[in-house]
Amino acid sequence: MTQPQHPTTAATAGQPGAPRIHPERQRRVRSALRxxxxxxxxxxxxxxxxVARMVMEYGFNMDVSALAWVARVHGLAFIAFLMTSLNLGLKARWPAMTWVVTAISGVIPFLSFVVEAQRRKEVTATFQL
Incomplete structure (x- = not known):
């Protein structure tokens, strides 16, 4: 007679020697990742x-006064991005360099999308989400 497997055991059944992740930690990491x-x-x-606003203003001398809010809102969003990456990094126990690279990705166009996909893949695999 076989005993029912724990959900985290079932997820790692095909991976011999893979450590079991506590369900509560998985929940916290999943929430931080989201x-x-x-x-x-x-x-x-x-x-x-x-960037588009700056190109229009400085490259083409266009009036972009309607987009004056973009810089402030991006600054606030970047602060939120830093806080959420720190939160995820602490829960996932990232090394400092991983967090620094992740934090810098919020100021280089398109890089936040690439790094987000990479971190999502890494965290999902590591924590069996």
């Missing part, structure tokens, strides 16, 4: 909008 992903996407979109 917040990080949302913040990364919002920051990335606002950064692209900010």
């Amino acid at each position: 917040m990080f992903s949302v913040a990364a996407w919002i920051t990335g979109v606002l950064l692209l909008l900010l």
